[in-house]
Amino acid sequence: xxxxxxxxxxxxxxxxxxxxxxxxxxxxxxxxxxxxxxxxxxxxxxxxxxxxxxxxxxxxxxxxxxxxxxxxxxxxxxxxx
Amino acid sequence: xxxxxxxxxxxxxxxxxxxxxxxxxxxxxxxxxxxxxxxxxxxxxxxxxxxxxxxxxxxxxxxxxxxxxxxxxxxxxxxxxxxxxxxxxxxxxxxxxxxxxxxxxxxxxxxxxxxxxxxxxxxxxxxxxxxxxx
Numbered sequence: 001x002x003x004x005x006x007x008x009x010x011x012x013x014x015x016x017x018x019x020x021x022x023x024x025x026x027x028x029x030x031x032x033x034x035x036x037x038x039x040x041x042x043x044x045x046x047x048x049x050x051x052x053x054x055x056x057x058x059x060x061x062x063x064x065x066x067x068x069x070x071x072x073x074x075x076x077x078x079x080x081x
Numbered sequence: 082x083x084x085x086x087x088x089x090x091x092x093x094x095x096x097x098x099x100x101x102x103x104x105x106x107x108x109x110x111x112x113x114x115x116x117x118x119x120x121x122x123x124x125x126x127x128x129x130x131x132x133x134x135x136x137x138x139x140x141x142x143x144x145x146x147x148x149x150x151x152x153x154x155x156x157x158x159x160x161x162x163x164x165x166x167x168x169x170x171x172x173x174x175x176x177x178x179x180x181x182x183x184x185x186x187x188x189x190x191x192x193x194x195x196x197x198x199x200x201x202x203x204x205x206x207x208x209x210x211x212x213x214x215x
Contacts, residue, residue: 008133009201010212053199056136073133073199079213080130080137080159080200081114081171081191 083145106176110187
């Protein structure tokens, strides 16, 4: 299923604000990050430090379940304030 | 009811402070973060703030709700866009019945903001550009 994945910070600067990935209904967070790292290996370190958000909530489990309208975002280390 | 705002408009401290004054409170603690010129030997020229706005608002609302459940009032404003040295980036104000809670809750709010709220800074130093604290 095609899922839009939002990117921010350095990740967005390298790959754009959003990428569309063909993902299974259920995917491990690490596998999702690996799919993005495959687009730009230099982002590996940042991706390892990043969290994933599903429908604007941080994911705390190892796997996520996706629907076509799921809002997926990769959240690099935040630096507000 | 908490007031939460994330946008490019400058931070008006007095206007935000006014939202925190009410008869049930006796103290108010405000944290203001602004753009610092020097970090050790690194000189900052400007900072660009960006956010995942809807999620950031949600996260800030959660922080505020936790404090307001205990009896405080919360006002948080984070500025986005390009800020130069000295520009205010964040305002966190917490009113409480007594000073002890005001200090404690305000510190909790800004510390949690720095950990859990999807806002990012791109820092332009005199010799390089870096994301966050990298």
